[in-house]
Amino acid sequence: QVHLVESGGGLVQAGGSLRLSCAASGRPIRDYAIGWFRQAPGKEREFVAGVSRSGITRYADSVKGRFSISRDHGKNTVFLQMISLKPEDTAVHYCAVDRGAAYYSAPRVQVDEYDYWGQGTQVTVSS
Secondary structure (H helix, E strand, C coil), X not given: CCEEEEECCEEEECCCCEEEEEEEEXXXXXXXXXXXXXXXXXXXXXEEEEECCCCCEEECCCCCCCEEEEEXXXXXXXXXXXXXXXXXXXXXXXXXXXXXXXXXCCCCCCHHHCXXXXXXXXXXXXX
16 A cells, blocks of 8 residues: 655745645555646546656646656655646645556546545645
8 A cells, every 4th residue: 555645735826836745655656657636626626647657747738838747766756846827726736646557558537547645735826
């Protein structure tokens, strides 16, 4: 089993930047595809970005060109660098593990494909 802890959220003005971290313990992150999701009040949880076991990345259209996902295997941590933040990026951001993803496949985007979740970190972007 893998345990995930997100950090790095906060309050920023529109146009600002944040870097979220997802620290894993229990198993190495190289064993899994990792996804970042977010959930705004009153809305369903949605896919933001993901990285496969082979390093393939995938992004939601709404964040392409602004967000970047990366991994540090030495720290067993996945990062989500966010720039040019918009008020509509306001949400609780979660990282999650997809145990069933194929090695060379792009990260999956459905919430129910992911098995283990962190507790989330709040991102608030003011206008």
